[in-house]
Amino acid sequence: MKAVLLNGYGGVDQLSYGDAPDPVPGKDQILVRVAGTSINPIDFKLRAGYLKERMPLQFPSILGRDVAGEVVSVGSGVTQFKAGDKVLGLVNNSYAELLLAAPEDLAPIPEGLPYDMAAVVPLVALTGAQLIEKGVALRGGQTVLVTGALGAVGRAAVYVAKLHGAIVIAGVRSSQLPHANLLGADRVISLDKDRDFDAVGPLDGIADTVGGTTIEKWLPKLKKGGRLGTVVGKPPSANANVDITEVWVRPDAKRLAALAEDVRLGDLVIPIGARFKLSDIREAQALAEKGGVGKVLLTP
Numbered sequence: 001m002k003a004v005l006l007n008g009y010g011g012v013d014q015l016s017y018g019d020a021p022d023p024v025p026g027k028d029q030i031l032v033r034v035a036g037t038s039i040n041p042i043d044f045k046l047r048a049g050y051l052k053e054r055m056p057l058q059f060p061s062i063l064g065r066d067v068a069g070e071v072v073s074v075g076s077g078v079t080q081f082k083a084g085d086k087v088l089g090l091v092n093n094s095y096a097e098l099l100l101a102a103p104e105d106l107a108p109i110p111e112g113l114p115y116d117m118a119a120v121v122p123l124v125a126l127t128g129a130q131l132i133e134k135g136v137a138l139r140g141g142q143t144v145l146v147t148g149a150l151g152a153v154g155r156a157a158v159y160v161a162k163l164h165g166a167i168v169i170a171g172v173r174s175s176q177l178p179h180a181n182l183l184g185a186d187r188v189i190s191l192d193k194d195r196d197f198d199a200v201g202p203l204d205g206i207a208d209t210v211g212g213t214t215i216e217k218w219l220p221k222l223k224k225g226g227r228l229g230t231v232v233g234k235p236p237s238a239n240a241n242v243d244i245t246e247v248w249v250r251p252d253a254k255r256l257a258a259l260a261e262d263v264r265l266g267d268l269v270i271p272i273g274a275r276f277k278l279s280d281i282r283e284a285q286a287l288a289e290k291g292g293v294g295k296v297l298l299t300p
Contacts (some may be wrong), residue, residue, distance in 0.1 A: 001019070001020055001021075001022050001023075001096055001097040001098045002017065002018065002019060002020070002096070002097050002278065002279075002300065003017075003018070003019075003020040003062050003093075003095060003096035003097065003278075004016070004017055004062065004063065004064075004095035004096065004278055004281045005017075005018060005020065005060040005061070005062065006046075006047055006057065006059065006060060006061045006062070006063055007059055007060050008059055009047070009048065009049030009052065009057075010047070010048065010049070011047075011048070012047075012281075012282040012283075012285050012286050013282070014047060015047070015281050015282055015285065017278060017279045017281060020060075020062065020096065022098055023098055023099060023100045025073055025074060025075040025078075025100055026075050026100075027075045027076050027077040028075055028077040028078060028102065028103070029074075029075045029078070029100045029101065029102065030071055030073075030074050030075070030078055030081055030087075030100065030101050030102070030103055030106060031071070031072040031073045031074070031098060031099075031100060032067060032069045032070065032071055032072065032087060032089075032091075032098065032099050032100075032101055032106075033069050033070050033071075033072050033097065033098055034067055034068075034069045034094055034096060034097055034098065034099060034300055035068050035069040035070065035115035035119065035299065035300075036066075036067075036068045036069070036115045036116050036118070036119030036120075036297055036298065036299050037064045037065075037066045037067055037068075037094040037095060037119055037297075037298045037299075038066045038119050038120040038123075038295050038296060038297050038298060039284060039285060039288040039295070039296040039298065040065055040066065040123045040124070041288075042065065042123075043063045043064065043065070043285065043288075044285055044288065044289045046063060047063065047285070062092075062093040062094075062095050062096050062099075063093075063094075063095050064091075064092070064093060064094030064095035064096070064099075064298075065090055065091060065092065065094060065122070065123045066088075066089075066090065066091075066094055066119055066120065066121070066122045066123050067087075067088060067089055067091050067094040067099060067101070067119065067122070068086075068087070068088040068109060068115045068116075068118035068119035068121075069086075069087065069088075069115070070084065070085070070086055070087070071083050071084060071085040071086075071087060072098070074103075078103050080103045080106075081103060081106065085108065086108065086109040086115075087101075087106040087107065087108060087109060088106070088107055088109050088118040088119070088121060088122055088256065088260060089101055089105045089106035089107060089122055089251065089253065089256065090105055090122040090123055090126055090249065090250075090251040090252075090256065091105055091106075091122075091251075095278060095281065095298065096278075096300075097278075097300045102251075104251065104253055105251040105253060106253060107253040107254070107256045107257035107260060108257065109260065110257075110260050110261045110264040112264055113260060113261075113263060113264040116272065116275075116297055116299070117263060117264075117270075117272070118260060118263075119297060119298075119299075120152070120270050120272055120295040120297060121256070121259060121260055121263055121270055122256055123249060124152035124153045124155075124156055124270060124295070125156045125256065125259040125260075125263070125268065125270065126249050126250075126251070126252055126255060126256055126259070127153045127156065127231060127247065127249040128152075128153045128154070128155065128156020128157035128158075128159070128160055129156060129157075129160045129252075129255055129259060130247050130249055130250065130252075131153065131157050131207045131209070131229045131230075131231055131247050132144070132157050132160045132161045132164065132166075132207055132229070133160065133164070134229070134245065134247060135207060135227070135228075135229020135230065135231075135245040135246075135247040136161075136205035136206070136207050136227050136228075136229040136245075137205075137227060137229075137245075138161060138164050138165075138166045138204070138205060139164075140164060140165030140166065141165060141166070141167065142166050142167065142204035142205060143166065143167040143168075143169065143201075143202075143203055143204050143205075144161050144166050144167070144168055144169070144203065144204060144205040144206065144207055145169045145171050145200070145203050145205070145206045145207070145218060145221070146158050146161065146168060146169070146170055146171060146185070146206075146207045146209070147171045147191060147206065147207070147208045147209055147210040147214055147215065147218065148171070148172070148208075148209035148210040149170035149171055149172050149180060149183055149185065149188075150170075150172050150176050150179060150180055150183070151209055152270050152271075152294070152295055153209050153231060154170075154207075154209045155183060155268070155269065155270065156259070156268065156270070157207045157209070158170055158183050158184065158185050159183075159184065159262070159267070159268045161207070162184060162185070166205075167186050167187075168184075168185040168186050168187075169185060169186065169187045169188075169189055169200065169203075170183050170185035170187070170188045170189070171189055171190075171191040171214075171218070172188065172189075172190065172191065173190065173191065173192060174190040174192055174193060177190060191210070191214050191217075191218070192214075197217065197218070197221075200221060201221075202221060202222070202223045202226075203221045203222050203223065203226060204222075204223060204226055204227070205222070205226055205227045205228070205229065206218060206219070206221075206222060206226070206227075206228050206229070207229050207230075208228060208229065208230040208231070208232060208235075209230075209231055209232060210232065211230070211232030211233060211235065212232075215228075215230070215232075215235045216235055216236075216237050219235055219237060219238060219242065222241075222242050224241045225241065225243065226241075226242055226243070227242070227243045227244075227245070228242055228243070228244045228245070229244075229245050229247055230244065230245070230246055230247065231246075231247050231248075231249075233246065234246060270295055271294040271295065272294055272295050272296075272297050273293035273294025273295060273296060274287055274288075274293055274294070274296045274297070275296075275297045275299070276296065276297070276298055276299075277298070277299060277300070278298050278299065278300055281298070284296050284298060
């Protein structure tokens with residue numbers, strides 16, 4: 001098969017497109033032909049070596065966490081799927097034409113959802129859902145601020161928070177305010193404007209996708225006993241009065257199936273900002289790493 005190989009830690013020059021051995025499914029594995037995958041921040045963080053203490057790589061390595069594709073074959077212990085099924089999932093090694101996945105990490109693609117739209121869903125939608133449901137652990141009627149609400153994870157977090165009956169404040173940059181009104185939040189604010197900061201009352205929770213000086217500024221708005229869910233690490237200024245949960249996304253096929261259906265219906269929108277072939281991975285990752293372009297889709 002053809003695949004993108006990461007040959008060492010560093011810049012995009014460490015990525016090459018070439019031949020790799022075809023994977024063979026074991027007893028409880030599924031072989032998937034990749035129709036699409038997408039770039040997530042963890043991909044270029046792994047490439048650069050920022051996570052090598054927590055998630056060391058062996059080279060050459062194949063990156064990629066999202067997949068949408070078709071089942072080629074299944075191992076003898078697999079009963080949930082069969083050859084020809086269309087699936088999506090949060091997996092590993094998806095920058096390739098073929099990959100192996102565990103059946104519990106895959107969900108059926110809803111009828112009518114194209115491969116390209118399915119391919120950008122798994123990591124960001126599950127992260128946003130887990131940020132709200134496990135990180136902030138909202139109850140109906142509580143008020144939550146979602147930082148970086150126009151990012152893919154932020155969009156999913158806003159959507160899931162509303163499903164749980166929360167009062168949702170979408171926090172974005174000032175330049176993003178005109179676009180953020182389409183998110184369906186109860187209120188949209190600029191995270192960098194003092195007047196917006198002063199106008200926001202005590203919060204039950206913050207779902208943080210930004211970190212840095214932004215969360216340092218907004219953390220005092222949490223009520224005593226309030227909850228901070230974060231995908232970007234614990235802020236240095238956090239105190240004992242705040243319950244903090246760092247969220248590292250985990251596969252959840254049942255939840256993913258529901259989120260994919262929401263995408264099919266148009267209730268949850270994950271915009272695709274750019275499309276590339278796997279062979280153009282250096283250009284694709286360089287663009288994604290700059291940010292602000294929506295999801296970057298990769299196809300074989």
